[in-house]
Amino acid sequence: MARYETIRLAHGSGGRLTAELVRDLFVEAFASEPLAALTDAAVLENPGGRLALTTDAHSVTPWRFPGGDIGRLAVAGTVNDLAVMGARPHYLSAAFLLEEGFRLDDLAEVAASMKRAADEADVTIVAGDTKVVERGKGDGIYIATAGVGTVPDGRDIGPHRLEPGGVLLVNGTLGDHGIAVMAARDGLDPSGSLRSDVAPLTSLVEALLAAAPGTRFLRDLTRGGLAAVANEMVAGRPFGVRLFDDRLPLDPGVVELSEMLGIDPLLAANEGKLLAAVPPGEADAALAALRGHPLGRAAAVVGDLLVEPQGLALVETAYGSRRVLEMPIEEQLPRIC
């Protein structure tokens, strides 16, 4: 391994170089027994309960951005998909599609970052795969993950439980990831003050569900931001979502840069934020639980579910006026004048 600085096609061919890469880089970084066994599949203990399974593919340019990297993104994204179902995540797999020429020390950095995120989320990376594509046929690195978790008996979280009167909360500032990545990509944040919020939310969700067991619905806010989730929640349903403009938590740096770019933070991606719908009687407890957790210090009640208008997500300003919050439809282009 010390002979090569970059990924070669041979690293994906299944031969000696592949074996060295898997053993000396991935197994070394992930420090997981099932992985170290290097069998064709991992045979695992089943903690019991209903199974939850999710899969995700990750491509982000640049692969390293302020606040994180594609590795952390891959682990956090997969874990969060499970957590918002009320599942306790246990096991992850990771398949890497590497472009010939990708630096090995960058790959080691990604792997180390994944291990850190996995530890934060209390999950193990138990299976993996590596393929290499020719230079020019990939974007450096893609990661595809799958995650398995179990849902404890008695938990029933999902869109079927949404009803008018529900109180909506988020665990912190909105649009951080999308704005930070866009700024990094375009060189608009020379001071590097904007950071992605990418984080696994497992323990935050457990704290929330412990304090507010009547929680009806959870969704992690990813691409399309809060706007996408709000619209998905109400599409074809007999209720609407109202968000309070002056209660939405926003980082001042994100606000300014989004005004400059002309991109609404409500439409920008998040990677460490969720939306929760709880019964009105549990709103205070839910808020306290979120704020009591390191990943929820800026949590806030941001809205509610309405009887009318149905099928619509709207924003209510501090002046009492209302505008529609449309489903994000395409790539956000920075504006000018």
Added chain:
Amino acid sequence: MCLGIACEVIEVEDRDSCLLRVGTGVQRCFTGLVDPVAPGDWLLMHAGFAVQRITPQEATANLELIRRAALLQEDDLRTSDADHDPHADPEDHSETGPAAGAASGDSRGDV
């Protein structure tokens, strides 16, 4: 016709360039079209350059003019308090907005 934001100068680089605080970050701004700036000055920035300086005196005068236009009294300002919650459940059940609100007299939001 154009997006402009009001920002504070944090550092002067040369006659034609300064650094502005934009939220928690920093942006470079061309200052060749305004009088020489100093840290602490406020500028209106558009498309990477300073269009005008915003002086405290002019800003105060502007705000005063707007308040007078609103016929805003000191009393009105005093009753604006931390308890003012524009989103609290309404006592008036008007569905048709300001016109009805005006006709019916004091709606709750008519602070």
Added chain:
Amino acid sequence: MTPTDESGPQAAGSGRSASATRPDAYRDPVLVAALARRIRRLAGDLGRPVKLMHICGTHEHALGRFALRDLLPDDVQLLAGPGCPVCVCDGRLIDAAVRLASEPGVMVASFGDMLAVPGTLPLAGERPGDVRMSLLDARAGGGEVRTVMSVFDAARLAAEHPERQVAFFSVGFETTVVATAALLRRHPPENLSVIEANYYTPPATRLLPSLPGFQADGLLLPGHATAVTGTGVYRELPRDGIACAVAGFEPADMLAGVAALLEQILEGRPRIDNAYGRVVSPEGNPRALAELAEVFEPATRRWRGIADIPDSGFDLRPAFKRHSARERSPHAFASVADASTEHPAGCRCAEVTLGARTPDACPLFGRRCTPDNPFGPCMVSHEGTCRAWYLYGTARGRIPVRTAEGGTGHGAL
């Protein structure tokens, strides 16, 4: 939206504690409510429906984002007039940018807002219907197109890429063109050229009252354009009986502008009021205007789908002509489009731009023309009226709500 500190979201400022230089003071709900009340009283005193118009895409955005029309009485209508430099940009100039982008050795630097706007060159096969090429299409076809936030970014690109010709697509109104002038006066890189696509609005605005169907009694003047030009450029409008008020872009700024217009109309004394004194003075920015005059001269420009308007654009003067992309690459600027073919068939952007038609009065709006499948520039551009109306649901008017407890409406209304 209100920035958050560590301890949780801030309540909207009361205005007393917020400095007058900061936007927060002009978002104060108490101030906004008082202005809304004053507007209701003025409209009540006037006793008849009144139409007002603004001419700035950023004003339309502020109206949409804060749903400010909800706060106006029903008989005060605020129309969107020509305020989008992207929407009026001659399609042939976009064609030139597209052609330049596809030339080897040439990089087009453009504001992001222009990238998706179609020109007049047909793009066959990609998507159904009458599709024209945009800079995004040029890039997808292998052309070199870079997004920049300013002309200074474009100059930096040129300095970093001496092996390329960098053509800056200089779009925007009078507010933006002064930056291009300032840059060209300060030893720009030789490999930087400028596609002269800036527009000057006062000649177009002065034509508005003569258009059939024009009914506005008052005009809200654009706060940042007048910061550059001063207010005198609009002096003919009050002489024609049109009330005028310069307004900034925060909620209180816009409502103060509306209140000023209603007062003028009530008094029967049209004039130019300035409700944005912290940024705008009657003389504007003399230094910017002097540099502009040194570098550019007035020129006739085609307002897309509308007309050729004299003195409504800027051509580089002879001393700076060597930086004109048209001079360097005249072949890229040849075109056959005439005004009637500038928009795809059925597009009503021209009428919407002039404020002669609201977006919801266009049969394509929200149906065949949406932001992800736009027909014309009004739906593509962030400054476009149709896009703002679509995104903010402006066409719905005031949205009544019913909560689970049986409450309706909202306290502040």
